[in-house]
Amino acid sequence: MYTKDGFADVLHRDGFEGSWLEWLLRETEVSHAKIRRYDSPDEHPFTPRSQLPDPILPPLSYPPLLHDPTSLNVNPRILSFYINSIVPAITRTVTERLGKVNDDGNYGSAGTRDIECLQAISRRIHCVPLLPLLVHPSHPHPQPPALESLITKPAVEAALLARLEKKARWYGAELGPDGEPEEKGGRKVRPEEVVRLYREYIIPLTKEVEVEYLLHRLDGLSQSQIDELMKSG
Numbered sequence: 001m002y003t004k005d006g007f008a009d010v011l012h013r014d015g016f017e018g019s020w021l022e023w024l025l026r027e028t029e030v031s032h033a034k035i036r037r038y039d040s041p042d043e044h045p046f047t048p049r050s051q052l053p054d055p056i057l058p059p060l061s062y063p064p065l066l067h068d069p070t071s072l073n074v075n076p077r078i079l080s081f082y083i084n085s086i087v088p089a090i091t092r093t094v095t096e097r098l099g100k101v102n103d104d105g106n107y108g109s110a111g112t113r114d115i116e117c118l119q120a121i122s123r124r125i126h127c128v129p130l131l132p133l134l135v136h137p138s139h140p141h142p143q144p145p146a147l148e149s150l151i152t153k154p155a156v157e158a159a160l161l162a163r164l165e166k167k168a169r170w171y172g173a174e175l176g177p178d179g180e181p182e183e184k185g186g187r188k189v190r191p192e193e194v195v196r197l198y199r200e201y202i203i204p205l206t207k208e209v210e211v212e213y214l215l216h217r218l219d220g221l222s223q224s225q226i227d228e229l230m231k232s233g
């Protein structure tokens with residue numbers, strides 16, 4: 001599903017050279033582009049925009065942003081991390097239980113779930129920098145390390161990971177007839193793996209995108225426009 005030669009005989013007939021998942025992403029994103037999904041500042045396609053059609057609906061108007069968010073797209077990194085780290089971590093328990101390590105043959109339904117996960121991760125990582133608090137230019141020219149420490153809130157991260165751990169316990173559990181998690185049935189996903197992936201990858205990448213956005217948010221503005229923005233709030 002994740003390598004170029006997996007389904008080459010069926011996919012590589014019309015010049016397409018990617019994997020099963022990349023093909024499924026492109027097919028999905030072609031229709032989503034037509035309904036203007038990628039006009040939204042927090043939505044980024046995994047397929048290059050040059051390969052996607054224009055929307056068939058008229059544009060919506062979004063609040064103005066200081067920097068065009070389409071130029072900041074870390075989806076290639078998200079895709080690679082998803083395939084190499086997230087998929088093995090979250091499928092391990094179930095595929096071992098079935099005795100089919102890394103392949104249960106459900107390529108269609110696995111692909112649709114992959115796309116849901118990838119879109120949710122991408123939205124999460126790309127939308128945090130757009131939060132109003134963070135786009136305000138109150139620190140016009142700090143450098144990346146200073147910016148990273150300005151946006152790092154250890155207490156927020158700790159609370160988020162504690163909440164995530166609880167959530168993963170529920171989502172990863174088999175629920176009994178009373179709706180409570182069944183400890184003895186074993187979990188589908190290990191909560192500590194979910195927390196690790198979040199701590200080691202999702203939060204750091206979110207911060208990288210935030211820093212990148214903050215560094216470019218004043219590009220093209222004159223000093224008087226920057227002064228004006230700083231006065232406004």
Ligand SMILES: O=C(O)C(=O)C[C@]1(C(=O)O)C=C[C@@H](O)C=C1
Pocket residue numbers: 128151152153154156157160202203204206207210
């Ligand atoms: O909530 C914020 O303020 C963020 O910047 C987002 C986020 C995160 O990725 O969840 C990133 C950095 C902070 O240390 C806390 C949380």
